[in-house]
Amino acid sequence: MCNNKIYPLSSLFLVLFFSSLSSSGQIILQDKNFHLDTKVFSKTDSGSLKLDIYYSGKITETKPTVLFIFGGGFVMGRRDSKLFDQYFNALIAHQYKVVSVDYRLGLKGKKFPGPFNTANLKAAIDTATADVFDATAYLIRNAKDLGIDTAMIILSGSSAGAITALHTDYNKRNATALSAKLPGNFQYKGVISFAGAILSYRGAPKYAIAPAPTMLFHGTADKLVPYNKVRLLNRGFFGSKYLAKTFKKNDYPYYFQYVQNMGHEIAGSPMVENLPDILWFIDNYIIKHKRYFMEVDFKDADKKPTFNIPPALIKR
DSSP states (O other), X not given: OOSSOOOOOOHHHHHHHHHHHHOSOBOOOSSTTEEEXXXXXXXXXXXEEEEEEEEESOTTSOXXXXXXXXXXXXXXXXXXXXXXXXXXXXXXHTTOEEEEEOOOOTTTTSOOOBTTBOHHHHHHHHHHHHXXXXXXXXXXXXXXXHTEEEEEEEEEXXXXXXXXXXXXXXXXXXXXXXXGGSOTTOOOOEEEXXXXXXXXXXXXXXXXXXXXXXXXXXXXXXXXXXXXXXXXXXXXXXXXXHHHHHHXXXXXXXXXXXXXXXXXXXXXXXXXXXXHHHHHHIIIIXXXXXXXXXXXXXXXXXXXXXXXXXXXXXXX
């Protein structure tokens, strides 16, 4: 039996929604000392995959790096969307490098998954995760020339990108075949997830070794990426609430901010509204190695959801 309602979405609806998220504008660097370099990190059957490196000063200056993965339902999206403008600029201003990566869009042109057919979704997540591993391997190989502190690579992502970020650390901590292209002693230093989840075919997610300190943002009314979980027998999609519970039970440091009555807006809004919280998380959990366990129950009584799924698309 399912523990939660399942919300199948039409592919057309997703395209319309993520078109608005993708934005036609590009990242604008807010300081003349900020720079951008673009590299090809992988060539696939669907074309070259690129990454953008944002930094201040000289590129060879070694700095902690936030590896960012865009959202778009594994259907669309872009690594330089205007949506990420304030987030990237704030990180650069605080002496972090930002590396924003391409990945193959595994659901593009595919039948959108339903509750009883998640094969396409699993394949899309695995493909995106493999591409992020390729990007990471590229950064490690070229760390000296690109000024990458390989002991301080932090994953971050929005929506589909958050799902991919969580899966990337999850696969590495469990030493799966997907992660084999990275050095055995390498681990990501942290994860910052905006409305993410883990899809598991083996019951509730378990980590062979402790995950990286993880920051989770999620709206309690999110019906696109589950806030808690959607489970059918041994398969399940486990959202931020469930992951926070797992982290707490196993003494894994985490920060979880759940936003009451808000939906999938939280895939983007923290990159504007929660920048001080994000910088605080990096400084305390990752730089200073604080073992904090935090949950923030947040509600803005004056704010209303701006993203709602039409009732016809909700299965009750």
